[in-house]
Amino acid sequence: MAPASPLRQSYFHLVLTAEQVKLFYSGDKARVQVTDAAGKTLNIPWSALAPHVTRLGVRGNFIIRYDAAGKLRDLRRAD
Numbered sequence: 466m467a468p469a470s471p472l473r474q475s476y477f478h479l480v481l482t483a484e485q486v487k488l489f490y491s492g493d494k495a496r497v498q499v500t501d502a503a504g505k506t507l508n509i510p511w512s513a514l515a516p517h518v519t520r521l522g523v524r525g526n527f528i529i530r531y532d533a534a535g536k537l538r539d540l541r542r543a544d
Contacts, residue, residue, distance in 0.1 A: 470532065470533045472530045472531065472532060472538055473530065473531055473532070473533070474528055474529065474530045474531075475501035475502070475503065475505060475507060475528070475529050475531075476501055476502045476526065476527070476528055476543060477499045477500065477501045477502060477507065477526070477527055477529070478502075478525070478526050478527075479497070479499055479514075479523055479524070479525065479526075479527060480522070480523070480524050481497070481514075481522045481523040481524070482521070482522045483520065483521060483522045484522075485522060486518055486522045489511045489515070494511065495510065495511050496508045496509060496510055497509045497510075497511060497514055501529075507529065509529065509537070509540065510537065513529075513537055513540040514540070517542060525542050525543070525544050526542070526543040526544045527540060527541065527542055527543055528540070528541055528542075528543045
């Protein structure tokens with residue numbers, strides 16, 4: 466059995482207003498495109514960000530971890 470490859474991680478800042486968040490809850494959008502601190506573009510499933518919604522929307526710095534194939538492993542607030 467091959468050893469598990471290490472998880473990769475990226476840091477990004479995100480600001481979505483309450484109005485923008487409504488697009489995801491209405492089903493119009495399912496993924497959020499962000500640019501991480503290193504300039505890499507990431508497409509994140511809305512379901513990973515939904516737990517971070519407040520009445521103002523989604524705001525803050527986040528850390529996303531993913532495997533070598535790019536599969537999301539976890540996403541958490543960094544601030």
